[in-house]
Amino acid sequence: MIRFDGVTKAFGPVTAVDALDLTVHDHELCILVGPSGSGKSTMLRMINRLIEPSAGAVTLDGKDVTSLRPETLRRSIGYVIQNVGLFPHLTVAANIATVPELLGWSRARISGRVTEMLQLVGMEPSRYAGRYPSELSGGEAQRIGVARALASDPPVVLMDEPFSAVDPVNRLRLQDEFLSIQRALKKTVVFVTHDVDEAIRLADRIAVVRSGRLVQYDTPEQILENPADPFVAAFVGADRALKRLSRFLVRPYMHPAVSATIDADLDRQLRTPGVPRYLWITETDGTLLGSLDTTLAARCGEARACVSEENIHEMAVRPDSSLKEALSRMIGTSARSVPVVDERFRLLGEISLSDVEVASEKPAQVPRAGA
């Protein structure tokens, strides 16, 4: 547990952090979010004593952090920064080994750990261990930054805008990967960002910070639903109903899809009484092929020729996609429902606009994304 007790930090006449009281619970991902210059990075850096408070105390599991040698303290806390800060003269393996080496682990233990960490962040050890940081892409470098911070298995990890310098597509990927790592490892994470969407996507609890003060500290749902003041409301944005949807997965809301198989039997399947107007069409192995408007099928002569494969890749979502993504795909393809597929594009079910509406009315009863 990390606690700020009346912590103030002044740089000359400027008060960066003003009488902060904040408790970060064990195994929670707490995100400090606020505009730039709001003091959130200063708060983070006071936990591992890169900055010393002017007044008040930061305690880690009940112990004042100033009671420990700064180096000892920092070796027990993972640290990830925006521009990664990998050591350019050291290989990926040596970078990951930094803290274990400082802690004096044996060679065998270190090399085992390096392999384990590379696998954890989804990078093939034999390919990447010997590379230099200059030979990595931005996303790869950031993964190594995460691996390096977790190498000594610290209970607490500090992350200062870790994904901000990465392009949007890779940022989403890194966020997803980081979430699944965090679900497995359950670290106590303090994470700083100025990106509200990122905070809502990842956080167990969000601390909204403004001018060195804590404005609201609550779960993402509460922040979106009941912003404490106009500042928070404005900061989370007018689209906060949409943002809330990014917290929910498709899986609990999807339902079985009505589909037909594209085989010799297709025309007979369409003639079955009570067949709905729209059908998903799959290959015999279940792979989603397209959709079919049964009212048009009669005009095509052979139904096979009427199957629309257009848009099908833009429509399909996965069970672990967010409802926000599903909704976006519905809007993007003008469809009232979109298919849900597995990783091999086999049809699992569908999700429709009315399902999304249900979710936005009573979301609390279902597991949220990231839980």
Add this chain to the structure above:
Amino acid sequence: MVARILRTWLPFVALAAVFVFLSVDVGTWRWGLRAAFPAQRDILYPRADPAWLVGEHLLLVGISSLLAIACGVGAGVLVTRPRGRQFLPVAEKLAAVVQTFPPAAVLALSVPALGFGIAPTIAALFLYSVLPILRNTLAGITSVPADVTDAARGMGMTPGQSLARVELPLALPAILAGVRTSVIVNVGTATIGATIGAGGLGAPIISGLVNQNPAFLAEGTIIVGILALTLDALFAALEREARRGMPQGTAV
């Protein structure tokens, strides 16, 4: 792997072989200089073998360069530490001022203080070498990205560990470039030491000038030239090794 090592070290090894051969093989000199200067009575500088002169010369360059590296890198490290930072501008100015004295003047001025011979020569060479090394050490250390030093500190390195494991290795290519400049200049400047009795490869050159003997002159200048090229290739190879993995152009 083998190809990389060959590419890096081959020029140095080849030049070093030529240099060693010319330093020890008196027969080739006698034959070559006789062919080039048939009119000369004395062909080889008579007071010492090439090997002896090379030894003296390397001693002058070696001692003065080692002192300059120790002082230049040491001062560069000290003034980039938090406690020494206030002296950074002073250090830069001081080194620049010393550099403006011509080497012959430094030699002449140091004779009354240190007498004739090796000591004043080494002192002059030392003063001359410190600046490029100090300047490049400063540039190398101050150009280490702030993110990298922040990461080093944030992961629990002590200031000493950060210096030894991160800052100096990253500054090394720049430092080596400074040492390279200094040492090469030193090899040439050390020949002036012969005018105040420091010996070395300047001896046949000065003697050749005084006695109007081009053979002596050739003996001295050729070996000095090859020595400079050899050391240049050595430092080029060292720099290349130090720069491994680093993106091009990060160091000065």
